[in-house]
Amino acid sequence: MAKRPQLTGRAAILAVVVCAIAMSLAYPVREYISNRRHIAELEAQKSRVEAERQALAEEARRVSDPNWTKRTVKERLHYCGQGEKCYVIARPPGQSTQKVAAQQQADPAPWYQKLWETIEAADNGTGQKAPTGEKSGK
Incomplete structure (x- = not known):
C-alpha cells in the first residue's frame, strides 16, 4: 500500500x-x-x-x-x-477681625519707627533694617 x-x-x-x-x-x-x-x-x-x-x-x-x-x-x-x-469695610477679603487684631499685636512698632530704622540702615550702608532693640548713638 x-x-x-x-x-x-x-x-x-x-x-x-x-x-x-x-x-x-x-x-x-x-x-x-x-x-x-x-x-x-x-x-x-x-x-x-x-x-x-x-x-x-x-x-x-x-x-x-x-x-x-x-x-x-x-x-x-x-x-x-x-x-x-x-x-x-476696608479689609482684605477673607481676613477676619481676629486676624487683624493679632497682626496689630504682633507688630507693635509704629510706622515712623520703622521708617527711622530704614534710614539708619541706609546710613550705615548695610541695606538692611537695624534690629528693633538697638538704638544708634548719633
Missing part, C-alpha cells in the same frame, strides 16, 4: 484560500474598529459641548435677570442706589 501524503493539493489550495480571505478581511476590520473608537470619542466630545452650551444658556438667562445685574453691580462695583445706605 502506498503511503498517502499528509498535505494534498486540495488542502494546500484550501489553506491558501483561507489565508487570502483572512488577509483581505484584516484591513476592513481594523478600519471598522478604528472608526467605532473615533465615533465614541466624538460622542463624548458632543456631550461635553452640549453640557457647556447648557451652562452658557443658564448663565445667559441669569445675566438677563435685572435683579442679578443689580446684585452683581452692588457686590463688585460697590454701587449704592438712591436712598440706600451702603458701607464698605
